Amino acid sequence: MSTYLVFALKRFLQFLAVVFTGVSASFFIAHLSPISPVETIIGRVSGQSAFSPEAVESLRQTLTELFGLNVPLHEQYFNFLRRFLVGDLGPSLLAFPTPAMKLVGLALPWTVGLLTLSTILTWLVGNILGGLAGYYQNSRLLKAFGIVAIGVQPIPYYIVAFLMVIIFGFLWPVLPVSGGFAMNVRPSWSPEFVGSILLHGILPAASLVIVGLGTWFLGMRALVSNIVTEDYVTYAELAGVRRERIVSSYVIRNAMVPQLTALAMSLGGIFSGTIITEQVFSYPGLGTLLVRAVNAGDSAVVLAVSCVAVIAVATAILLIDLIHPLLDPRIRVE
Amino acid sequence: MFSVFRDLIRYNMEFAVGVVLVGAIVLFSLLSFISPVDPTAIYTTIPDMPPSAEYWFGTNSRGQDLFWHLTFAFRNTLFFGLSVALLSRVISIAVGLAAGYLGGWTDRVLMFVNDIFVALPTFPILVLFYFVLRSDLDMFKLALIMACFGWPYDARLIRSVALGLKHREFTRHAVFAGMSPVKIMFEEHLPYVMPIVFATAMANMIWSIGLEVTLAVLGFTNINIPTVGTALYWANNHSAMVVGVWWWIVIPVVLIVLTFLGLFLLAVSMNEYIDPRSRLRRMGA
Amino acid sequence: MSVTTDILTVDRLRAYYQMNYFGIEREVRAVEDVTMRVKANEVYGIAGESSSGKTSLIKVLAAAIRPPLRVLEGSVTYRFNGNPLDITRAAEEEIEAVRWRHLSYIMQGSMSVLNPVRRIGRIFEDFAFRPMGLKRDAFRAAVEAHLARLHLEPGVMNSYPHELSGGMRQRVTIALATVCRPEFIIADEPTTALDVVVQKDVLAMIREVQQALGSSVVFVTHDMAVHASIADRLAIVYAGRIVEEAPTRTIFTAARHPYTRHLVASLPRIGDTSPKPSLEGRPPSLAEPPPGCRFHPRCPIAIERCRKEVPILEEWPGEHRVACFRAHEAIPAGEILHLKRGSLQ
Amino acid sequence: MTRPPLLDLRDVTKTFSMGGMLSRRHVGAVNGVSFALSAEKPEIFTIIGESGSGKTTLARMILGNEVPTSGEVLFEGENIAERRGAARLAFMARVQPIFQNPFEAFNPLKRVDRYLASTARRFLGARSRAETETPMDEALRKVGLSLKEVSGRFPHELSGGQLQRVAVARALISKPRVIVADEPVSMVDASLRMAIVNLFRRLRDELGVTIIYITHDLATAYYISDRLIIMQKGYVVEMGPARPILDAPRHPYSQLLKRSVLSFDESGAGQIKPSGRDEVDLTAESLIAGRLEPAEDGRFVRLSKPILEPRQTAGAL
Amino acid sequence: RGQEEAAAPPLNEFPREETLIINNPEPPAINPGMFNMWVAGNGAAWSNGLHQLVLDTLWFIDPDAGLDGALYNQLAKERWQYNEDFTEMTVRLREGILWSDGEEFTADDVVFTVETQMKTPGMVWSAPFSQYVESVKAVDDHTVHFTLKQPNSRFHSIFSVRWNGAWIMPEHIFSKVEDVTAYDFNPPVGLGPYTLHSYDPNGYWYIWQKREDWDKTALAEWGEPGPKYVIYRSIPSTDTRLIEMVNGNLDMIHDLTPEGMFSLVKQSPTSRGWFPGFPFAHPDPTLPMVIFNHQNEKFQDKRVRWALALMLDARAISMASYRGAATLSAIAVPPTGTHPKDYHAPLQDWLVNYELDTGKQKIKPYDPTIGLQIADMVRPQFGDQVPTDEEAIRTAFGYGWWKQDIQAATELLESAGFTKQGNQWMMPNGEPFAFKLTTFSEGVINRMGTMIAQQWSQQGIQVTAEADPEIYRSTLPLGTYEAATAWSVETWGGDPDLSFFLDSWHSQYVAEPGKRQPHRNWQRWKNPNLDKIIEEVRKTEFTDPRNLELGHEFVKLMVDEMPVIPVMSFNVFSAYDTRYWTGFPTAEERPYANIVTNWANSKYILTQLKPTKQ
Numbered sequence A: 001m002s003t004y005l006v007f008a009l010k011r012f013l014q015f016l017a018v019v020f021t022g023v024s025a026s027f028f029i030a031h032l033s034p035i036s037p038v039e040t041i042i043g044r045v046s047g048q049s050a051f052s053p054e055a056v057e058s059l060r061q062t063l064t065e066l067f068g069l070n071v072p073l074h075e076q077y078f079n080f081l082r083r084f085l086v087g088d089l090g091p092s093l094l095a096f097p098t099p100a101m102k103l104v105g106l107a108l109p110w111t112v113g114l115l116t117l118s119t120i121l122t123w124l125v126g127n128i129l130g131g132l133a134g135y136y137q138n139s140r141l142l143k144a145f146g147i148v149a150i151g152v153q154p155i156p157y158y159i160v161a162f163l164m165v166i167i168f169g170f171l172w173p174v175l176p177v178s179g180g181f182a183m184n185v186r187p188s189w190s191p192e193f194v195g196s197i198l199l200h201g202i203l204p205a206a207s208l209v210i211v212g213l214g215t216w217f218l219g220m221r222a223l224v225s226n227i228v229t230e231d232y233v234t235y236a237e238l239a240g241v242r243r244e245r246i247v248s249s250y251v252i253r254n255a256m257v258p259q260l261t262a263l264a265m266s267l268g269g270i271f272s273g274t275i276i277t278e279q280v281f282s283y284p285g286l287g288t289l290l291v292r293a294v295n296a297g298d299s300a301v302v303l304a305v306s307c308v309a310v311i312a313v314a315t316a317i318l319l320i321d322l323i324h325p326l327l328d329p330r331i332r333v334e
Numbered sequence B: 001m002f003s004v005f006r007d008l009i010r011y012n013m014e015f016a017v018g019v020v021l022v023g024a025i026v027l028f029s030l031l032s033f034i035s036p037v038d039p040t041a042i043y044t045t046i047p048d049m050p051p052s053a054e055y056w057f058g059t060n061s062r063g064q065d066l067f068w069h070l071t072f073a074f075r076n077t078l079f080f081g082l083s084v085a086l087l088s089r090v091i092s093i094a095v096g097l098a099a100g101y102l103g104g105w106t107d108r109v110l111m112f113v114n115d116i117f118v119a120l121p122t123f124p125i126l127v128l129f130y131f132v133l134r135s136d137l138d139m140f141k142l143a144l145i146m147a148c149f150g151w152p153y154d155a156r157l158i159r160s161v162a163l164g165l166k167h168r169e170f171t172r173h174a175v176f177a178g179m180s181p182v183k184i185m186f187e188e189h190l191p192y193v194m195p196i197v198f199a200t201a202m203a204n205m206i207w208s209i210g211l212e213v214t215l216a217v218l219g220f221t222n223i224n225i226p227t228v229g230t231a232l233y234w235a236n237n238h239s240a241m242v243v244g245v246w247w248w249i250v251i252p253v254v255l256i257v258l259t260f261l262g263l264f265l266l267a268v269s270m271n272e273y274i275d276p277r278s279r280l281r282r283m284g285a
Numbered sequence C: 001m002s003v004t005t006d007i008l009t010v011d012r013l014r015a016y017y018q019m020n021y022f023g024i025e026r027e028v029r030a031v032e033d034v035t036m037r038v039k040a041n042e043v044y045g046i047a048g049e050s051s052s053g054k055t056s057l058i059k060v061l062a063a064a065i066r067p068p069l070r071v072l073e074g075s076v077t078y079r080f081n082g083n084p085l086d087i088t089r090a091a092e093e094e095i096e097a098v099r100w101r102h103l104s105y106i107m108q109g110s111m112s113v114l115n116p117v118r119r120i121g122r123i124f125e126d127f128a129f130r131p132m133g134l135k136r137d138a139f140r141a142a143v144e145a146h147l148a149r150l151h152l153e154p155g156v157m158n159s160y161p162h163e164l165s166g167g168m169r170q171r172v173t174i175a176l177a178t179v180c181r182p183e184f185i186i187a188d189e190p191t192t193a194l195d196v197v198v199q200k201d202v203l204a205m206i207r208e209v210q211q212a213l214g215s216s217v218v219f220v221t222h223d224m225a226v227h228a229s230i231a232d233r234l235a236i237v238y239a240g241r242i243v244e245e246a247p248t249r250t251i252f253t254a255a256r257h258p259y260t261r262h263l264v265a266s267l268p269r270i271g272d273t274s275p276k277p278s279l280e281g282r283p284p285s286l287a288e289p290p291p292g293c294r295f296h297p298r299c300p301i302a303i304e305r306c307r308k309e310v311p312i313l314e315e316w317p318g319e320h321r322v323a324c325f326r327a328h329e330a331i332p333a334g335e336i337l338h339l340k341r342g343s344l345q
Numbered sequence D: 001m002t003r004p005p006l007l008d009l010r011d012v013t014k015t016f017s018m019g020g021m022l023s024r025r026h027v028g029a030v031n032g033v034s035f036a037l038s039a040e041k042p043e044i045f046t047i048i049g050e051s052g053s054g055k056t057t058l059a060r061m062i063l064g065n066e067v068p069t070s071g072e073v074l075f076e077g078e079n080i081a082e083r084r085g086a087a088r089l090a091f092m093a094r095v096q097p098i099f100q101n102p103f104e105a106f107n108p109l110k111r112v113d114r115y116l117a118s119t120a121r122r123f124l125g126a127r128s129r130a131e132t133e134t135p136m137d138e139a140l141r142k143v144g145l146s147l148k149e150v151s152g153r154f155p156h157e158l159s160g161g162q163l164q165r166v167a168v169a170r171a172l173i174s175k176p177r178v179i180v181a182d183e184p185v186s187m188v189d190a191s192l193r194m195a196i197v198n199l200f201r202r203l204r205d206e207l208g209v210t211i212i213y214i215t216h217d218l219a220t221a222y223y224i225s226d227r228l229i230i231m232q233k234g235y236v237v238e239m240g241p242a243r244p245i246l247d248a249p250r251h252p253y254s255q256l257l258k259r260s261v262l263s264f265d266e267s268g269a270g271q272i273k274p275s276g277r278d279e280v281d282l283t284a285e286s287l288i289a290g291r292l293e294p295a296e297d298g299r300f301v302r303l304s305k306p307i308l309e310p311r312q313t314a315g316a317l
Numbered sequence E: 001r002g003q004e005e006a007a008a009p010p011l012n013e014f015p016r017e018e019t020l021i022i023n024n025p026e027p028p029a030i031n032p033g034m035f036n037m038w039v040a041g042n043g044a045a046w047s048n049g050l051h052q053l054v055l056d057t058l059w060f061i062d063p064d065a066g067l068d069g070a071l072y073n074q075l076a077k078e079r080w081q082y083n084e085d086f087t088e089m090t091v092r093l094r095e096g097i098l099w100s101d102g103e104e105f106t107a108d109d110v111v112f113t114v115e116t117q118m119k120t121p122g123m124v125w126s127a128p129f130s131q132y133v134e135s136v137k138a139v140d141d142h143t144v145h146f147t148l149k150q151p152n153s154r155f156h157s158i159f160s161v162r163w164n165g166a167w168i169m170p171e172h173i174f175s176k177v178e179d180v181t182a183y184d185f186n187p188p189v190g191l192g193p194y195t196l197h198s199y200d201p202n203g204y205w206y207i208w209q210k211r212e213d214w215d216k217t218a219l220a221e222w223g224e225p226g227p228k229y230v231i232y233r234s235i236p237s238t239d240t241r242l243i244e245m246v247n248g249n250l251d252m253i254h255d256l257t258p259e260g261m262f263s264l265v266k267q268s269p270t271s272r273g274w275f276p277g278f279p280f281a282h283p284d285p286t287l288p289m290v291i292f293n294h295q296n297e298k299f300q301d302k303r304v305r306w307a308l309a310l311m312l313d314a315r316a317i318s319m320a321s322y323r324g325a326a327t328l329s330a331i332a333v334p335p336t337g338t339h340p341k342d343y344h345a346p347l348q349d350w351l352v353n354y355e356l357d358t359g360k361q362k363i364k365p366y367d368p369t370i371g372l373q374i375a376d377m378v379r380p381q382f383g384d385q386v387p388t389d390e391e392a393i394r395t396a397f398g399y400g401w402w403k404q405d406i407q408a409a410t411e412l413l414e415s416a417g418f419t420k421q422g423n424q425w426m427m428p429n430g431e432p433f434a435f436k437l438t439t440f441s442e443g444v445i446n447r448m449g450t451m452i453a454q455q456w457s458q459q460g461i462q463v464t465a466e467a468d469p470e471i472y473r474s475t476l477p478l479g480t481y482e483a484a485t486a487w488s489v490e491t492w493g494g495d496p497d498l499s500f501f502l503d504s505w506h507s508q509y510v511a512e513p514g515k516r517q518p519h520r521n522w523q524r525w526k527n528p529n530l531d532k533i534i535e536e537v538r539k540t541e542f543t544d545p546r547n548l549e550l551g552h553e554f555v556k557l558m559v560d561e562m563p564v565i566p567v568m569s570f571n572v573f574s575a576y577d578t579r580y581w582t583g584f585p586t587a588e589e590r591p592y593a594n595i596v597t598n599w600a601n602s603k604y605i606l607t608q609l610k611p612t613k614q
């Protein structure tokens, strides 16, 4: 068998182990929460009506049995593992008996869409600017951008997002500040709907881009300012190779490997959603679902989101490791 | 040591500005120890006063003097950020260097653990701790928990550097000079990763403070502890943005930005200091 | 017409590394008062110990002057197609125009001058496609033909640098620098750290290419054996100054400068078992070079004058120039080699 | 003789599997190498060979950094690979390396004397300052330096020659029997080269240290070594007393090597010729075909064809 | 829905003058396509318009005055009829009511609703129905007869909407469904005047459209609902709600922060709250209070509880929690709806003359001017937004509260065996008097708790406020607290009957320490007199005036014992905008309905709305 296949197989086994451990950890995290979904539901149905204490007690018992919470934790764990193997994460406790994965599936496209887009955009712009700033170290404009990037970086994301709402929704109301699309268009592939989605995505995406840009920019700038001192760059310059070619194929191309790795990691990370973005922009997505599930003690949904995140990140790591040798011809598989 | 410090201040603008900024913020947060007001007391002054000679940073809608309130907030936030950065640096250095230098099974096991920590979703875990510990969740415990999630990526980075160092001749030389692996890792290799450590420490602080703010804004931290996060939480809770009490938000944010600018400048100049080769380059010996 | 047209004239060149950090100004006087000429169709060797300023000089010659290196004085004039071009003063575009077409440079450490993530073929395109001005197919054919001359198979075009052995990479670098058939090639230690067999092949090839193209080559190395086999003329550099310059044969048989004589005498040869001396003392710091003759602290025959005055490069018969106050005296080899013996012997 | 040899290599082989991206190759870095160094008489034992011929790998096996795939390396009769813990430490005290690049051998971020101090503490069990510094100074004096000159200095504050001497001094602290020097002069310029080579000679003569000197510089090998082996593709192709072999090599590769040494005789003539490696069959098959067989003057040569008359090489080099 | 329609949606589909946009305070629906709200915990959203506009049940009791009294006969033609000993109840239903799919509403639907839930555990009303109902049958098409398992004078309250109630299921739909609990009821078929138009697949908004046959619903009796479309939007961020209203994209806001409300009325001339001026907010029929854990020995002595009450300065609490916009109540009945008329006003004299023996002296702790004082305090900031008329101030700021009286508190504590060392009160057992005050993790109740803790601390009792997001789910039920700020009193609001919360206060339900306490009696207080009151309420018909007398007895008992310290009503900063619609209820002129948008009762507002034709 070829070395690469052996390596890939080993790597895949590690992936399985990571997923198993991560998912198991997620199970206990989700189930150790002191919040009881049963109480959440009781609070909801009885809190605002005249419910007798006896009725409440009876409802409590029914729900506890229904949710399978009356068996010991380890039994719940083994039940979970059995179901997990066939891809079933069980019913949501907040929306019983709707499968938790169905709820996740509803929110997922929004989160993934928004985050993939903004992450890739941020990554591209940040890296290009950072690459240029690292190469043209005397450019005033890029220097100024660097200072801005350093300044913006520590501003809490919440503030940035909210400022966008205030500026573009209030002081100068030109963009929609809430929702995923307008109410008068219906989901379809019509240009109106797609346009509406894009329009509603502008502010959330912009806030993410603004906050994320600095990190990529600074990282890339640091990488590139190391690479420009490499002999092969100097040599290409001395040989009169075109500047654009040097920047692209010599400088940025060499900085790409670590940056691609980081990109894959952050793309893996998007499956946990962006809680603040969703809160501030009333944007649909996993973050809101997660916060609500956590708040309501819906361990099934917390677990489903966690599992998706664990698998996504583990897959991202796996993919990075698998394609790393392809990206960097120097890498040898050991 | 002192003379180095003096020279740095005198000749290195970046260092000087960094020291001034960070020093000012640290001093500011130290003022909390002589604060005349109790940071948890509310309605001790007239609320919503803009910054003035009497109230330098104004007062918030909870009737607190923001200047004194923020001294506590910054003390706690800085302590928190530094603790997370420090603790997670310790873990990432130990793991990164050990995995890189020792290799083999150690490497495999450590990277496996690393992958798991990367993969685990942080948010539900932090919230879980909040629900379990609630008001026992002080800044140190929170720092401890976050430190557990702040190390993996940086450990990978350090490991990749350590992997390269492992095959350098001076490492082999050190082995035959009888140095133990621990000594080699922490005395020979550590200085090489220090620039990474500094750079990632900054990023880590930004991350941890940002996460603290996120948790606080969502109400998942102990909101009785004054921090930058809880300051923003309360500001949000009183609609400070739309009501026009801008100083409640702008001032802490400006201070945070200044802190990190200062830290950034310090990190840049410290990296140069640590590396005698770059000192050499500068002196031109 | 004269066979000995000078293609390069360096006149009273001074180039320092000037640094100003921490408010402290420091200078490294890497190239001090260098005057030299390189004729068409010759290999001009530059020898000298480590950090004597060989690379610094070469950087100036190759118009690779980057801060903190600065030219303070003097000129470096090329004469391509009869047009003089002083690269210390010329505009960047003018220099750009001669690069690779007329003037190419093999950098020190040629192991690391190839972009690790780019295939060799692409590197050739980057470097030579524009200067050569050929159609793509013709270009490829030309490159392959040139590689063949250097005993490289066309297959290397599809390889990444790391896939090639050190010797192959070295040859690729040489091919890269010579593919445009430049009149002037500057080579900085192109064979260091190659094994002897490969080294010999590479040197033979450089010589062959040089002769085929009729180019001039400035060749830098501290390995005297290499100079012996390839250089027509040789300059010995010590602490930023040329201390002796002569046809190679003269350097090896009739050197006048004590440093050169020491250098030549210390070369071990197969079959020769006589004890070889080693030069003691530290190479001088170019930041604070000793006053007078820079060699005097290590010179076994130094006199009072050497400590104070800087000897100038005097013309001797037979294209020979020496900078030593005692060059006229007939000093026996033994005195030079054994007077100041190292602490070992 | 009851006393085992100082160092005894018995049919040592090392195979690496190189993972290319899509294929796996096995590289025989060292193939069936055997030789022994006498415990009685210190010598300079040279290993010569082309790049990649397994010299470094061999050195690493002698140092115990690499475990042979087959065969064994015995130091004073004991297998090096089996030494662990204290035994390994004791071994390291007796067999010390010197590295190729003096600038690389010291951590540029650390002072050089810490290597000396560490050696003194670990191998001599020195505790106090005086206990550490006395052997350090002694060792440095043996190489013409002193602790005063060296202590507190960073590598970039010392010249390459000084650094290499510090490295030798460091190796001497534990009073080793063997020093393994892997290309100790290849990165050093001509004027420093002899200083180090001369130092080796003195170590052998005055301190009785056996030196394994790895190089591809035939001239210095000729200058100092007592015995040598010539390696090619992991095989020893010629082995025996140094000067006779270098004067008249027998194996085609040895001859090629010698032919490739640049001559000073025609200096300035610009008449350099290719090495002629194409004319020599350097394939592994041709090497496996031959066996290392004893020849006159105590040398061994690997030849598949009957031993040839030494080819006459041009003049005295 | 047809493909063509989906492909080309009319962009001006919801003309602003025909559309009412309401803020749904709930977070976006977690299970947006789920409308079967009879199943407990299936994630169906309620406040998205479903229970306001689509579902219906027998009676409604408004927390405010109501269009014609607070008690509405909705699907029922008239009030409930019990037999002598409350073991049977008969209901006569309206005729001519149609389900939104055209099917007629009959007694079978009611019977089906009850029977289905009785035999299907896990539905919202399964437990109460099973507990109370022996049998139910349709006497004829429009009469339903219930036979109860035991006497129950409040059985009808299950079908009486205060916030929400037992909605009637469409029998013709559900009887065809195999598994009622798994059915999504999408699109919902209801008895209300609106049907589902469309909804956000992410649960942020729901759009409802007026039925053509709206006049075939029970609501028609109160008039035609104004808006053709009603949109319920979930906007989690209160600041965004404000922005959307200022931008004209929202007509009714459920709740803002006090500061947000002040800012809104300043910025948008067409926006207003329940009160035309300060304090703007609508008082909910709930009563934020200090709850003592009566199973904690620190609070066994009523002198201690009274001392703690007298240490408080209600003005500071009002300022801290509501910036002065609180409606205070010294008694255990919220000062909302019809309660001021029934309780606060009649009992004012009794309170003014109420005497408390501190052990050293007798004092009259009640201060009827507290509300006036607060009005004076906020007047500099809000000017003529603050009412000047004493009666108006009473309604807005409350009838009065206990005067802060440190001297009396000191005497009470001393007589209870407490001693003061320095500035620290010590308990009789010699330990410092210290406890934790559990409070909400945000909002005005959190502010109130923080302030109360601070006031006690200033008086030498170490009280720390602990924000607790789990206060209602676990802390209060499990009794794992010492004292808390929350509420255990909730009333109908529009009716003096207190059974809504009071029945659960009976000592029969008080749990052992460590066990879970059933709803509402979080303080775990047992009192024989209280039990007597409750038992009599159980035997008294809902509309019987005797109820009010019993209520007064309860209030007096609560003042004597001070088992909890009532503070104020829970004020909700609901706002509405009159740019596009008029006719909203107001506190001063037409307090006909609760404007808090998630209450099912808010549907009556729609019948009063008229477009402004902008």
Ligand SMILES: Nc1ncnc2c1ncn2[C@@H]1O[C@H](COP(=O)(O)OP(=O)(O)OP(=O)(O)O)[C@@H](O)[C@H]1O
Residues within 6 Å of the ligand: B281, B284, B285, C017, C028, C030, C048, C049, C050, C051, C052, C053, C054, C055, C056, C057, C068, C069, C108, C222, C286
């Ligand atoms: N970029 C630089 N900045 C400052 N000083 C430099 C720089 N590059 C070289 N030097 C110094 O200039 C002097 C001459 O260096 P140079 O590289 O020219 O020597 P060299 O003769 O080429 O040595 P080698 O044989 O090691 O290549 C040395 O002292 C070196 O430290």
Ligand SMILES: Nc1ncnc2c1ncn2[C@@H]1O[C@H](COP(=O)(O)OP(=O)(O)OP(=O)(O)O)[C@@H](O)[C@H]1O
Residues within 6 Å of the ligand: D016, D017, D018, D027, D028, D029, D049, D050, D051, D052, D053, D054, D055, D056, D057, D058
């Ligand atoms: N760790 C390793 N993994 C795989 N292959 C190796 C390893 N070390 C050495 N090799 C291979 O073994 C062979 C011998 O290498 P070695 O370094 O011993 O040669 P060398 O004679 O020291 O060469 P040089 O003169 O270039 O130092 C080479 O082909 C090399 O590529």
Ligand SMILES: [Mg+2]
Residues within 6 Å of the ligand: C054, C055, C056, C108, C188, C189
């Ligand atoms: Mg050089």
Ligand SMILES: [Mg+2]
Residues within 6 Å of the ligand: D055, D056, D057, D182
């Ligand atoms: Mg080697």
